[in-house]
Each structure stands twice: as C-alpha cells, then as structure tokens.
Amino acid sequence: MQSPALLFFRRLFRRKLVLLAAVILLALVLAALLAPWVTPFDPGAMKLVRRLKPPSELNWLGTDEYGRDVLSRIIFGARASLGIGAAVVVISMTIGTVVGLFAGFFRRLDAPVMRVVDATMALPDILLAIFLVAVLGASAWNVIFALSIVYTPRVVRVVRASTLVVRELPFVEAARAIGVSTRRILGVHVLLNVASPVLVQATFIFAYAVLAEAGLSFLGAGVPPETPTWGTMIASGQQYADDAFWVVLFPGVAIVLAALSLQILGDGLRDMLDPKLRKAV
Template sequence: MLGFGLFLRRLFRRRIVLIGALILLVLIVVALAAPWISPFDPNAVRVARRLRPPSAVNWFGTDEYGRDVLSRIIYGSRASLGIGASVVMMSVACGTLLGILAGYFRRLDGPIMRVIDAFMALPDILLAIFLVAVLGASATNVVLALAIVYTPRVARVVRASTLVVRELPFVEAARALGVSTWRIMSVHVLLNVTSPVLVQATFIFAYAVLAEAGLSFLGAGVPQEVPTWGTMIAASQSFSDQAIWLVVFPGLAIVLAALSLQLVGDGLRDMLDPKLRKSL
C-alpha cells in the first residue's frame, strides 16, 4: 500500500486537484468555525439596514430583513455541507451493502438490481421532489430522500467491483480454507471495493449539495427559516432585480463547493484507477 505522504503527493501532482482540495478545506473550516468567524448573528433582523449593498460593514450586503448575507452564507455552509455529508454516509453505507449482496450472491443479484434499475430510471430531482413531498419538508427528510436517490449509484459501482473480486484467486483460496462467507465479504471484498466507492462518494457529495439547493429553490426542501445556500437563493427571488448580491454570493458558494468536490473526485479517480494512473 502507498504511504499516506506518497499518496498525497501523487494525488496533488496536478495543480488543479490541489486547488480544489484547498477550496474544499476552506469551506469545511468555515462551516466548523462559523460561530467564531461570523461577523453578525445570521438571524438578527435590522429592518433599517435592509437591502444594503456590499460595504465595509456588511461585506456581502444585507437581505430584505437587514440580515448580514455573509453571516448567513457562513452558517448556511454548515447546513448545506452537513446535508451533503449525511447523504454521502447514508448512500455509501446502504449502496455498499446492496452492491456486495447483489455481486456476491447470484440469487440476490436479479431482485436487487431490478429494484435499483427502477429507481435509476427516474430523474434524480423528480424522485427527490416526490420523496420529500411524501415525507414532508425538513432537513432530515431531505437527507433521507437524497440518500434514497443516490444509493443506486453506489450499489451499481460496488456490484460491478464485487463481481470481479469474488472470482480472484485469493477469494477462492479463502473459500478453500473454510473462511466464512460473511468474513470474506466484510474483509476481502469490502477492502477491494473501497477505491471506487471513495471516488463515487466525492461525486455524490457534490450532487447532494446541488440537489439540496435545487429542492430548496423549488420550495420542496429545507424550510425557509433554516439558512442554507439554497433557501437564501429561493428567498431572494423577489429582490434579485434590485439586490443582485442576494443571488450572486450564495450561488458562488454552491459553485465553489460543487466544483471543488468534482476536482477532488477527478483526482482520486485518476489516482486510484491503474489505467489512468499510468498516464499521469
């Protein structure tokens, strides 16, 4: 196995991947340190300062209630990135389990994959809107809905890798030595499907951030009183012609988060794929 230092050097050999990782690191630090770096209370209403343009006091301006846009973006990063991370954890856990079961047990392959194909036949955003409409609009239900939407992506990737791994000599040797099936799946198979799952997780993180913003913009996601980048853009629709900063800055935060995750995902894919690694 590669040492961690060597792995990082190879991963960040491409400068664009390093830039993406630095942007992502800054966003994560901002989200974690929000209570200490936010200049104002994100929910403090100051009607006298409503719709003020960016200035030395309010760097990103104020919204229709006089709330500081920069503070709301900082706190919104906690919700937006938190929802994305929660979606990744749930979809990776469920998708990995389903993918290994489908790939290792031939009898389960057909039923599991037919259900997964049925979910993947539906457009992601429409399926998410339907699930949130059924479950109700809340941060928890948005996470659950998006996890259901993206679990099939992980399951298909894991299944494909499991079909290859289960036929390798070391797995056959483990069977011959009497190693239990569950130990083979949890040790030998799981460790060898980690790389594609890790790459897929970074892309799902980006998709989840974008999907949460889209759901909130359509009014089918997180309630408006919860500051997320999507709810900020949704609430600013009526004022976008006179206060363009209400749309630009939250939108820029969404773009930076999605772009950085995509860049890191591309770098991991190139690093972990043997065919692509040879060309680097």
C-alpha cells in the same frame, strides 16, 4: 522513506487544480464547523434600515431584504448544505455498499436487487426527491432521507460491478478453498478491493447532494425557509436580484465552489486510484 499516506497525498495533489479544489473544500468545511465563532453578525438578526445594502466594509457581501448579513448567512448556510450532503453520503454509502456487496457476491440476489435499482434510477433524481419530501414533509431529516434513497442505487451499481470482478479473482477462490468464512471474505478480501471506486463515488454523491439540496430548498420542498441554506437564500432573494444582485450571486458562488471542488477532487482520486489512469497523472 516516505510513509504511504504522505506519498499518496503528494501524488494526489501533484495537479495544482486538485490541490486548489481541496483547499477550497477545506475552507468551506472549516467555515461551516466554526460558523458561530467566525461570522461577523447573527445570521438571523434583522435590521430593516440596512436592507438590500451593497457590499461594504461593514457588510462584506451586502445585506438581504431583511437587512441580514449575507456573509454570515452563507457561512451558516454551509453548515446545513454541507451537513446534509455529508449525511447523505454516509447513509447512501453504508446501505449501498452492503447491498452492492451482497448483490454482486450472491448470484441469487443479483437479479431482484438490480431490478429494484434499475426501476429507481429510471426516475429523475430531483423529481423522486421532490415526491418523497412532499410525502414526508419539509425538514432537514426528510431531505436527507429522500436524497439517500435517490443516491443509494448509484452506490449499489458501482459496488456490485466491482464485486462481480473481485469475486472471480484467484485470491478469493483460494480463501474459499481454505475454508475462510463468507463474512470474512466479504468484509476483508472483497470490501478492501472495492473501496477505491466507492471512495471516488462518495465525492460525486456529495456534490450531487449539495446541488440537490439547493434545488429542493429553492423550490420550497427542502429545508424550512427559516433555516439558512444556500438554496433558501437564492429562493428568498430572487425577486430582488435585479436591484440587489449580491443576494443571489454569492450564495450561488458558494454552491458552485462546493460542487466543483468536490467533482475535481473526485476526478483526482479516480485518476490516482485507477491503475489504468495512474500513469497519466
């Protein structure tokens, strides 16, 4: 008899596209974690005599305007870009889940909380993030804080909508009838039943955060330029794109691969965890 975890992954990766997305994402994460040991060169080492060299056996993805190895900077950039995305997911999921649970379970909190959420979501994500980073200053932690504020309302809406359904189910009414504490009902009965949409939302927010961080860095409102990220690489290399396309192409490909693999993986999780879609998988 197969374990539930093994059965879940077999169903999830039955679609080859989802499996490919998971492999790409895993490769990017491993490259980010092992960056100091797998990069062929120091990402900050400048060699002006080799500036804007095309891809070759020595520099597989070419060099930038300062002679730095593009591949090494992309690998180290993955640490910052994916690290910021992961931190945004953890913070926004934690706060959004707690607030969404309370807003959906306690009727008195629903209206005021959702009015704040609606007001926040009425503003364009990237404009709100730029405003917050401009006020706080450009740094990795401020980017994480700004993007967490931007994406937490999305989580609140998802968790609140699921909680509104779960709280009316018979097993929750039965738990109330036998005197189970509200804390236990929220932490066990309700939270476990809203975990599936939250998990799916986490993959989407991860992708959004990676794209938003790249956009902020490209506009100069994100991580400082001395820190290699995919967005800062494109921003610094855009003026040389006509003669040295590789300085912007390969960081852009990394952004697309990360965001697309997360989106495809999220679609696969949604199809697996949604009973209405599971039969079609």
